[in-house]
Amino acid sequence: xxxxxxxLPPECxxxxxxxxxxxxxxxxxxxxxGYLERKLAGRFQRRLGPMEVGxxxxxxxxxxxxxxxxxxxxxxNNVGGIVFYLxxxxxxxxxxxxxxxxxxxxxxxxxxxxVGLLFIIAMISFNTIAVFLGGWSSNNNYSMLGAMRSxxxxxSYEIPILLSVLSIVLITNSFSLKTIVLEQSRFWxxxxxxxxxxIFFIAGIAETNRAPFDLPEAESExxxxxxxxxxxxxxxxxxIAEYTYIFINCALATVLFFGGWHGIPLPFGEYSSCIWFxxxxxxxxxxxxxxRWTFPRVRFDQLMNFSWKYLIPFSMVNLLLTAIVVKL
Amino acid sequence: MQAGKxxxxxxxxxxxxxxxxxxxxxxxxxxVIGMYGEYVLSIEPIIGYGHRMHEKMGESRPWQAxxxxxxxxxxxxxxxxxxxxxxAIERMTGVAxxxxxxxxxxxxxxxxxVVSHLLWLGAFLLDLGAFTPILYTFDDRExxxxxLENVTGSRLTHCYFRAGGxxxxxxxxxxxxxxxxxxxxxxxxxxxDKLVTKNIIFIKRTKDIGIxxxxxxxRYGVTGPVLRGSGIAHDIRKAEPYSVYPELDFDVxxxxxxxxxxxxxxxxxxMRQSLRIIEQALERMPGGDVRTKTPKKLNLPPGDVTSTTxxxxxxxxxxxxxxxxxxxxxxxxxxxxxxxLSLLEELCEDMLxxxxxxxxxxxxxxxxxxxx
Numbered sequence: 090x091x092x093x094x095x096x097l098p099p100e101c102x103x104x105x106x107x108x109x110x111x112x113x114x115x116x117x118x119x120x121x122x123g124y125l126e127r128k129l130a131g132r133f134q135r136r137l138g139p140m141e142v143g144x145x146x147x148x149x150x151x152x153x154x155x156x157x158x159x160x161x162x163x164x165x166n167n168v169g170g171i172v173f174y175l176x177x178x179x180x181x182x183x184x185x186x187x188x189x190x191x192x193x194x195x196x197x198x199x200x201x202x203x204v205g206l207l208f209i210i211a212m213i214s215f216n217t218i219a220v221f222l223g224g225w226s227s228n229n230n231y232s233m234l235g236a237m238r239s240x241x242x243x244x245s246y247e248i249p250i251l252l253s254v255l256s257i258v259l260i261t262n263s264f265s266l267k268t269i270v271l272e273q274s275r276f277w278x279x280x281x282x283x284x285x286x287x288i289f290f291i292a293g294i295a296e297t298n299r300a301p302f303d304l305p306e307a308e309s310e311x312x313x314x315x316x317x318x319x320x321x322x323x324x325x326x327x328x329i330a331e332y333t334y335i336f337i338n339c340a341l342a343t344v345l346f347f348g349g350w351h352g353i354p355l356p357f358g359e360y361s362s363c364i365w366f367x368x369x370x371x372x373x374x375x376x377x378x379x380x381r382w383t384f385p386r387v388r389f390d391q392l393m394n395f396s397w398k399y400l401i402p403f404s405m406v407n408l409l410l411t412a413i414v415v416k417l
Numbered sequence: 418m419q420a421g422k423x424x425x426x427x428x429x430x431x432x433x434x435x436x437x438x439x440x441x442x443x444x445x446x447x448x449v450i451g452m453y454g455e456y457v458l459s460i461e462p463i464i465g466y467g468h469r470m471h472e473k474m475g476e477s478r479p480w481q482a483x484x485x486x487x488x489x490x491x492x493x494x495x496x497x498x499x500x501x502x503x504x505a506i507e508r509m510t511g512v513a514x515x516x517x518x519x520x521x522x523x524x525x526x527x528x529x530x531v532v533s534h535l536l537w538l539g540a541f542l543l544d545l546g547a548f549t550p551i552l553y554t555f556d557d558r559e560x561x562x563x564x565l566e567n568v569t570g571s572r573l574t575h576c577y578f579r580a581g582g583x584x585x586x587x588x589x590x591x592x593x594x595x596x597x598x599x600x601x602x603x604x605x606x607x608x609x610d611k612l613v614t615k616n617i618i619f620i621k622r623t624k625d626i627g628i629x630x631x632x633x634x635x636r637y638g639v640t641g642p643v644l645r646g647s648g649i650a651h652d653i654r655k656a657e658p659y660s661v662y663p664e665l666d667f668d669v670x671x672x673x674x675x676x677x678x679x680x681x682x683x684x685x686x687x688m689r690q691s692l693r694i695i696e697q698a699l700e701r702m703p704g705g706d707v708r709t710k711t712p713k714k715l716n717l718p719p720g721d722v723t724s725t726t727x728x729x730x731x732x733x734x735x736x737x738x739x740x741x742x743x744x745x746x747x748x749x750x751x752x753x754x755x756x757x758l759s760l761l762e763e764l765c766e767d768m769l770x771x772x773x774x775x776x777x778x779x780x781x782x783x784x785x786x787x788x789x
Binding site: 130133134135136230231234237300301303307308309310312381382383384385386387388389390391 | 543544
């Protein structure tokens with residue numbers, strides 16, 4: 090075994106280990122996030138949440154995952170063949186890629202791309218294709234409505250995300266996430282760009298199809314929206330992708346506005362500052378869960394109006410003001 | 418927003434089959450919607466999945482045996498149905514009701530109305546996509562249901578009224594429990610106001626949505642909070658007072674626009690008024706018997722009687738015709754939800770799908786009552 094490892098080039102080993110770590114993290118995050126969401130929902134709703142499996146229901150999510158893997162994959166009549174099975178994979182595959190450029194701590198980053206920011210935003214957009222293909226190929230009117238909503242929603246909310254992110258880029262003169270975090274060693278950008286943060290955060294909730302903008306899966310209208318016909322592991326792939334995108338969105342918000350890994354130095358060694366990073370990220374995720382269990386759902390046209398009439402103009406003005414102030 | 422029907426060619430219409438199993442049809446209602454994109458072009462409610470032949474059952478057995486059936490039509494608010502039925506029987510046979518029994522009937526009915534409106538509030542917000550309020554309202558509901566369970570013996574299908582009174586008197590714990598419950602509910606309404614009434618998304622989703630004007634409401638025979646939301650102060654408790662309602666002081670809340678938001682406000686205000694009624698009734702409730710002795714076998718004299726009460730959803734009317742035997746010759750129930758549902762077709766044309774869900778929720782439909 091050791092000889093085999095020695096014969097392989099070290100780059101190869103690093104790639105394999107990194108891939109295993111990232112995929113492990115994706116599943117772990119989905120588990121933690123699912124557990125937290127159910128527990129928090131319980132708290133908000135004056136009940137306990139999962140309590141039976143394991144200590145305070147800690148094992149509920151892994152057991153649910155096993156159950157979903159064991160379930161039959163049902164296929165409705167006349168579905169779009171290969172596309173129907175391809176779309177959960179399309180949803181699941183690119184979720185690991187954004188982890189490559191996220192700087193968890195000064196040295197805990199796989200690769201510091203010069204265009205890391207654009208790379209992440211491009212990867213997040215993949216989800217739209219998966220949701221659209223899944224809903225379209227399901228041969229179900231509810232799924233189709235969910236798919237159409239998803240496309241319209243994601244396209245119109247990508248614009249405010251990009252515009253609000255650009256104001257940060259104007260300040261730092263860089264698309265590299267590591268540089269952006271390093272620039273925040275004195276103060277967090279949320280202090281100078283609160284409007285950009287708000288727009289980014291709201292648009293991020295809409296981009297990840299979370300309540301109150303969860304129109305593609307609006308269960309009181311469209312039963313389950315685009316994943317109505319998906320069962321078992323295909324359904325859980327969509328769910329894992331959704332939870333991961335929430336994490337990536339919040340991680341991006343942490344990097345751009347909350348100073349990334351910066352915080353009071355911790356005594357646990359070189360990589361310990363990633364604790365700060367994860368704490369900030371999960372705090373933002375808590376806010377997203379909080380919103381979900383508090384607000385009613387917006388209507389579809391209101392959602393589009395909100396983006397085109399408010400978020401985009403405001404983010405443009407914000408960008409313009411930033412440009413003027415920076416270049417003065 | 419209102420693009421008009423001519424911009425949506427009928428040959429692009431596709432059908433969305435909503436129900437019988439759908440989260441927002443609240444039971445076994447099936448709605449076939451002709452859609453153009455997100456717009457509703459035509460809508461056809463299909464009922465009958467929960468039909469149990471209650472009226473025929475009433476015509477084929479002694480009238481006493483029909484009492485439990487009355488509680489199983491509108492399972493969310495059973496007592497007004499029962500009240501209407503026993504009143505019809507009492508008027509036919511001339512059985513007198515002790516005053517204490519009348520007060521007990523009013524108190525339990527109003528408690529039941531609050532229970533029903535709380536259920537509606539939670540379900541309506543669930544239709545709008547807010548998950549949490551339904552658990553809050555169910556929490557409140559539990560407290561009232563516990564009281565009703567102590568009194569009537571069941572949590573939903575209360576069978577408490579008899580011709581000539583109520584089946585049993587309440588115990589000593591009843592009054593303190595009701596008073597505590599009223600106090601608690603008043604504080605909860607403030608919380609609901611903060612959580613719901615002033616929520617910008619909620620207002621945007623309900624204001625000017627599903628407007629039922631006065632003319633339309635009258636044409637379809639709409640009753641209850643839906644009618645009052647359209648600005649017509651018609652309440653059987655005031656219009657044709659029965660039981661001890663004339664002696665109690667309460668307001669009939671009305672809306673102005675007849676939209677979903679008005680119907681919401683009317684129902685919330687009705688809960689407050691119900692609490693007022695209960696408080697007054699507790700003050701004035703005399704002692705004494707709760708049931709007049711009636712013969713075991715009580716024949717219904719020839720002739721017919723109609724009796725109407727104000728249910729949580731509107732006028733509940735029971736028509737009973739007797740032919741000198743114990744079994745009613747004919748029994749007909751007029752349930753409010755059937756009329757309230759019938760206007761859906763006209764109301765929801767040219768609407769967005771999400772608005773259709775909100776409008777249907779605001780009508781407060783209980784499908785087993787429609788089907789009977």
